Amino acid sequence: MKRIASLLLAACLLAAPQLTGKAQAEGFALSDFGARGTALAGGMVARADDPSAVAWNPAGITQLPGTQIMVGMTAIQPSGTVDTVDRFGIGRSTDVDKHTWANPHAYLTHQFSDNLWGGIGIFSRFGLGNSYPNNWPGRSNLEYVSLKTVSLNPNLAFKINDNLSLAVGLEFMYATMLMKKDVQKLGNQHQMLTGSSIAPGFNLAAHYKFNDEWAAGLTYRSRVKQAVRGHLEFDNKNSIPGFPLPNSDLHGNLNLPDTISFGVMWKPMETLSFEAGAVYTVWSNYRSLNIHVDDPRYGGTQYSPKNWRDTWGFNVSAEYKALDWLTLRGGYVFETSPMKDSTCDYMTPSNGRHRITAGVGFNWDQWTVDLAYGYLIIKELSYDKSTADGVLKGRSHNGSSHIAAVSVGYKF
Secondary structure: OHHHHHHHHHHHHHHHHHHOOOOOOOOOEOOOOOHHHHHOOOOOOOOOOOOOHHHHOHHHHHHOOOEEEEEEEEEEEEEEEEEEEOOOOOEEEEEOOOOOEEEEEEEEEEEOOOOEEEEEEEEOOEEEEEEOOOOOOOOOOOOEEEEEEEEEEEEEEEEOOOOEEEEEEEEEEEEEEEEEEEEEOOEEEEEEEEEEEEEEEEEEEEEEEOOOOEEEEEEEEOOEEEEEEEEEEEOOOOEOOOOOOOOEEEEEEEEEOOEEEEEEEEEEEOOEEEEEEEEEEOHHHOOEEEEEEOOHHHOOEEEEEOOOOOEEEEEEEEEEEEEOOEEEEEEEEEEOOOOOOOOOOOOOOOOOEEEEEEEEEEEEOOEEEEEEEEEEEEOOEEOOOOOOOOOOEEEEEEEEEEEEEEEEEEEO
């Protein structure tokens, strides 16, 4: 069975860079680390009592005896509309292209002794996917974007006493990026930017059980500084004859923010629990997206200011074990927006979000199967004050996402 666990983890690691998709927390942070946590709107920082705790709060894995694994997938289908008004006062509405994005996850935990546990996770903390029609009015700012990350996160957890557990972990994050837009250089050109990077980070976590009814959790995940290297390419289909735009190598920096998660759980009876929590994301470190094009004919660095604000996410959830083999779950989360009116663009068309979630869990013998559904409501965003290149006056509205997740666990 351990060989099976290794194969499952390896398969998820191979699949993750291909599948990571649309952001489901504000900015382009993700918060779908497992079906149970999705159903509980992220209310797993204080509960932290299944293998997905590696992502939510690795100090909680000291609650897991023996060896346990979990694998699964989250599917996300976003939709929305962007209204634009050009310089001639002509208005147009454009629907975002519908795609289904997917985020895989896999976890393995093992108890080494009465006081020491180990856990490893493969999951995605950041991701973004947006696609617009080829001829839409805002194509000079963006036509397509895909930011994918996958983290390999080994942890050690220490049970200090019957109440307190602590954990420390390393994170190795692989990131890829693809952006497409139109540019007006020697004709109307289609530009494609690709890049990738791998960078380290770390995490610290604590879990405290006050008694059989109350518990609290705290997790810190560090900033990850990605030094991206890649290529800039032009299709030259509409270039002036004899003046094709040359391709070039490029490099740039992408700062992915620190996060601090906190949760408090109340369990008034063995079959019922509630959790309230908050997530603080330091998006103020995302000051700009700077791409340096190596070919000097392009003028060096392309500077795109962001100057985002730090954000808060607040969640509440409930979990009820209706039968020995059936658990019911539900939750709600609200997230503030990191974007400023002066720098907002079409990459992240959001101004705060509400998410309503529900799910069920099935268990028999050593197996668990968790299913979850979430509906994300994205608040309207105005572009009237934006000075970002290629952004027109107008607004994004009717933004929403359907989220479905499944996780399968096994206890050895």
